[in-house]
Amino acid sequence: MTAETITAEAAGTWKLGDLVVNRIGFGAMRLTQNADGAPSDRDRAIAVLRRAVELGVNHIDTAAFYFSSLRSANELINRALAPYSDDLVIATKVWPGRDPSGEWVWATPEQLRGQVEENLRQLGRDHLDVVNLRIPPSMAKGSIAEHFGALSHLRDAGLIRHLGISNVTPEHLAEAQTIAPVVCVQNSYGVGAPAEDHGFLRACGEQGVAFVPFFAIAGAGREAGASDTDSEQVLAVARAHEVTAAQVRLAWTLQRGPHVLAIPGTGNPDHLVANVAAGALRLSEDELARLESLHQGGE
Numbered sequence: 001m002t003a004e005t006i007t008a009e010a011a012g013t014w015k016l017g018d019l020v021v022n023r024i025g026f027g028a029m030r031l032t033q034n035a036d037g038a039p040s041d042r043d044r045a046i047a048v049l050r051r052a053v054e055l056g057v058n059h060i061d062t063a064a065f066y067f068s069s070l071r072s073a074n075e076l077i078n079r080a081l082a083p084y085s086d087d088l089v090i091a092t093k094v095w096p097g098r099d100p101s102g103e104w105v106w107a108t109p110e111q112l113r114g115q116v117e118e119n120l121r122q123l124g125r126d127h128l129d130v131v132n133l134r135i136p137p138s139m140a141k142g143s144i145a146e147h148f149g150a151l152s153h154l155r156d157a158g159l160i161r162h163l164g165i166s167n168v169t170p171e172h173l174a175e176a177q178t179i180a181p182v183v184c185v186q187n188s189y190g191v192g193a194p195a196e197d198h199g200f201l202r203a204c205g206e207q208g209v210a211f212v213p214f215f216a217i218a219g220a221g222r223e224a225g226a227s228d229t230d231s232e233q234v235l236a237v238a239r240a241h242e243v244t245a246a247q248v249r250l251a252w253t254l255q256r257g258p259h260v261l262a263i264p265g266t267g268n269p270d271h272l273v274a275n276v277a278a279g280a281l282r283l284s285e286d287e288l289a290r291l292e293s294l295h296q297g298g299e
Contacts, residue, residue: 006055006276006277006279006280007055007276008022008025008056008058009022009056010024010276010277010279010280011023011024011254011262011279011280012258012279014210016059016091016130016164016183016210017130017161017162017181017183019089019129019130019161019162020087021058021059021089021261022056022057022058022059022279023254023260023261023262023279024056024057024250024254024264024276024278024279025057025058025262025263026049026052026057026060026061026263026264026265026272027060027061027062027214027263027264028049028060028061028062028066028073028074028076028077028265029061029062029066029265030265030267031045031048031049031066031071031073031076031265031267032045032066032067032068032071032072032073032076033068033071034267039068039071040068041267042070042071042076044267045071045080046076046079046080047269048267048268048269048272049076049080049081050080050081051273052272052276053081053085053088055272055276056276057276058085058087058089059089059091059261059263060088060089060090061091061092061214061263061265062074062077062092062123063093063094063119063134064092064118064119065096065097067098072122074092074119074122074123075122077090077123078122078123078124082124089129090123090125090128090129090130091129091130091131091132091164091184092119092123092128092130092131092132093131093132093134093166093186094112094115094131094132094133094134095107095112095115095134095135095147096134097115106136107147109146109149109150110150112147112150113150113154113159116128116151116154116159116160117159120159127158128160128161129161130160130162130163130164130183131154131163132164132165132166132184132186133148133163133164133165133176134186135167135168135172136167137167140169141169141171143175144165144168144172144175145175145179148163148165148175148176148179148180149179151163152179152180162181162183163176163180163181163183164182164183164185164186164210165185165186166185166187167186167187167188168185169200170200170203173185173209177207183209183210184211184212184261185200185204185209185210185211185212187211187213187214188213188215189201189211189214189215189216190213190216190217190249190252190253191231191248191249191252191253191291191294192231192294201256201257201260202257205257205258205260208259210259210260211256211257211260212261212262212263213253213260213262214263216249216250216253216262216264217246217249217250217275230245231294233290233291233293233294234248234291234294237291241281243274243277243278244274246271246275246278247274247275247277247278247281248278248283248291250262250275250278250279250281251278251279251282251283254278254279255282255288262275262278262279264278
């Protein structure tokens with residue numbers, strides 16, 4: 001089977017509340033601009049989204065603040081995929097936002113409804129499938145009750161179907177669960193993550209909460225993307241399977257547990273095919289152990 005014929009179903013499924021998604025999804029952040037900061041090609045971005053759905057991707061992660069000078073991720077999704085299929089799950093995130101000049105702002109609890117409605121307008125929907133409350137770094141040890149409570153009210157009003165939290169600690173999850181059900185946790189995670197992050201991932205699985213890593217491929221590169229180099233351990237596994245280091249990193253995260261989802265983002269059609277194909281890659285126990293040593297000791 002070639003990468004071209006591998007679909008997202010190969011990774012298996014998980015449920016976000018009552019919504020079944022394939023564990024390989026798609027992150028929309030990289031659709032709006034190229035790695036060098038130049039605006040993306042609109043037709044190419046639309047083609048990538050449509051190809052993702054053709055390959056079985058039914059979980060797309062986006063945000064109203066994913067925009068560049070000429071592109072909006074939500075608008076691209078709307079243009080490419082509306083009218084939406086019944087099985088397509090679109091997850092977005094709120095609390096951070098950007099004003100028209102691109103400057104970052106952080107919403108008050110009362111302003112979250114405006115952010116939710118902005119996503120609804122841009123996506124052309126009457127409700128949002130999943131909304132993640134993205135926690136600012138300044139709140140790493142603070143309470144999220146007011147903001148999460150505000151989202152819970154919007155859920156009760158029918159604007160939101162399910163709630164998640166992003167960039168959080170176990171304490172945030174415990175606090176949120178006392179207010180409303182949490183279907184997913186979105187955190188930075190991948191090969192080389194510290195041991196406490198792995199413990200949190202495992203705890204989410206024990207609670208039936210999906211764990212959705214971001215920067216699983218980019219690692220320390222974060223928004224800038226993956227570097228051209230990688231650790232020798234990752235490269236050795238890649239050579240053994242005749243795949244890329246990025247595919248190894250994705251496969252590793254997916255094998256951390258059946259509740260782990262992947263949302264790799266790309267504006268490159270070839271990278272999209274490779275990312276989806278990573279859902280079929282199975283690493284051996286020995287390979288997992290070798291990469292686990294990176295996980296424990298860093299890269």
